[in-house]
Amino acid sequence: MNERITVVGAGLVGCLLSVMLAKRGYRVTLVERRSDIRSAAIYGGRSINLAMSDRGLAALDEAGIKDAILKVAIPMSGRMMHSTDGHQTYQPYGAEGQAINSVSRGELNKVLLSCAEECGVSIVFDHRCVDVDTATATAVFEHSTTGEQRTVQADVLFGADGAYSAVRDRLMRQDRFDYSQTYLAHGYKELHIPPAADGGFVLDKNSLHIWPRHSYMMIALPNLDGSFTCTLFFAHKGSPSFAELTSRDAVEQFFNEQFPDAVPLMPTLLDDFMTNPESSLVTVRCAPWVTAGEKVALIGDAAHAIVPFYGQGMNAGFEDCRILMLCLDAENGDWPRTLRRYESMRKPAGDAIADLALDNFIEMRDKVADERFLLRKKIEGWIHAHYPTKFIPLYTLVTFSPHVPYHEALRVGRAQDVLMERIMTTVPGGPECWNSEGGLAAIKAIMDELPTLAMEHQ
């Protein structure tokens, strides 16, 4: 039980993993390439809000820090869609009382770092991983300014070092490592809505705001100080795209046309747009996550970097940690068996959430502005309320069902697509008439014959 574990990367997942392992008595060394963010401001220009949902919370709960995090989170119970003429339409994410939570990535990371220290994790900052011996779980790190190298020996090493993982780069040099990195044609840029003069929120505080514009969109998430962090997801090239918006005039005209209700709320829009970087969106898949000999494993974005459109990147990484602990218990601390079991449970989940996240970009930027889609969501809500054991909307499975694996959610969601298409076309008089007497009778006739949902839980 006192094996030595090296965790590479003190981001969200690396910190949480270290906390969980230290609480079980392992001797954990956590090594981070950058400086201690608690003493340096380094999050400028990156998307700083995250949507923490039930999967992330389940993992934090396991680590005993759920309540501390919820104190600095803002619940968002639904989407608020903004049309071009400024009209707002609200769509709840789930049932009454269900919400996702806007949290600051930087603040969350600071809390997790301090928590790791309190648990006795030895944290080494400013050291970049330059080599890993997969046979011995020995890693070499180089100091970012002095260039001095130090070697860290361990029994097990985790690469929790993100989408551009150095540990994974090392695994790629081994034979038969499958790998893909795929960029979206869309990138993103961060923008800003400040608080009102009195410190209040200028948009509904408990919503995730979306300006869906078919081929692109802007979103805004609330911060504790009354501000909103906005993100424009937009094509890199083509028309319209970032490539076209190179002057302040062009940006101003574009925003006035497309986001007229947001422009008055964004006094620093033009400066922000010209200054903040245009970032890329990548999906990374790889296999195996665990090396032959079972001494080195990938976790979080290092194993499965996904696009942000389901708000599940951090949640998926935290869930990796929770499931790893579950495997460790099931295998009585036998690390090789634990890591094999972890990989077999999480690789299909990682692939599924990557697909779901790509699909949800289409839903967010395009479908949420579609009448038929919103109607379908309403019908789904009614069916779920009346047949809760037979129908659970996909969004609910992904976001509010932390014990249903992502790949089960994906499988059930695909089947429900077929079912909903059948219902939408069966309702007499068209789907608009779904809550007429005849409509509800048609829906009930279909639902009554369906079996109860059978899903794997973990």
Place this chain on the structure above:
Amino acid sequence: MNERITVVGAGLVGCLLSVMLAKRGYRVTLVERRSDIRSAAIYGGRSINLAMSDRGLAALDEAGIKDAILKVAIPMSGRMMHSTDGHQTYQPYGAEGQAINSVSRGELNKVLLSCAEECGVSIVFDHRCVDVDTATATAVFEHSTTGEQRTVQADVLFGADGAYSAVRDRLMRQDRFDYSQTYLAHGYKELHIPPAADGGFVLDKNSLHIWPRHSYMMIALPNLDGSFTCTLFFAHKGSPSFAELTSRDAVEQFFNEQFPDAVPLMPTLLDDFMTNPESSLVTVRCAPWVTAGEKVALIGDAAHAIVPFYGQGMNAGFEDCRILMLCLDAENGDWPRTLRRYESMRKPAGDAIADLALDNFIEMRDKVADERFLLRKKIEGWIHAHYPTKFIPLYTLVTFSPHVPYHEALRVGRAQDVLMERIMTTVPGGPECWNSEGGLAAIKAIMDELPTLAMEHQ
């Protein structure tokens, strides 16, 4: 017209590209990581035969060296399938007079190297590419023993350095470079059939021999000296697999059971099996092939490494070179426009031949042992002979139609799959009766109503 061009990698594609460019007056520097193979034997344990077909020959013709290569090639006009009981079944690849050609990779490379020298190409051996500046087409090379570095400046740089390309590795570090490497669960091992005592061939010289065994296969290609090079394509793990054949006894028993007619022809089987490496099979896809600024481009395996089952790896790389010259002519030597056009023509072709090669593994190891499949091939041959403008078998499109792009071949092949399925199920009395009066009438009725094939040519 006297721009300087650096070609990284003096393998088959790098050499042919250098020859073509030098013949057009460009000043070409060709840099190779390894030593000059004309003075060193370095091909031990690697698959040394290649199947040169019409696409490769069309490119060699463009470079003026087709006849020199054909002199050292052995034509193979069909597949000879060997069943477990030693029965041999012959299946022609195409029409009378059509053949693919067994050539030695090493000999071909030596001829191409000498040809490049004769054309005035400056060849630098023993230098590994360690850096590329994509903005200036400047590359840094390091001597393999002294470690000394030299910088080569150019107007355009080509990465022709194979499946594990160093130039591509450099491009991967740029933003938004899509990349995937995917390994087959199967690997391969090279084995050997020596010539007869009198120097003759112990199997039919003008066939590609296949021992199809459903989940795996062995093949043999003839060499000029009367020997055959055999390759066993076999799962790395599982049952049966390389992982199971770790003792001489196990190997002997397996071969006696599965390849009894080949064993007496392989006197060094056990030594070869225990000594020769178990190699991997990878498919590499990436994009873009041409960097922003259009000064660096990938070509051949560096751009599209494929599995060997269609015998098209070298042919595809040579075709890249031929099409690049075609683009250069069309764009009057304007390199940026040439490279963009080259990429737009060849990227879809590279993706298509990668898919075709993966599909053909199933065909070679499994379907060629299937009666219905062989029957379909016979019917296809008859249809092609009677409706040559309406039906061209996929194998003929890929192998003997050098002006039809691979992606056109793939598209037409998929449509013909549907057509053949229809014909096989329509023939009265079942497909066995295809050449009865009623069978031929049914086939003619279907074919007569079809339009002439419309395909892009290049």
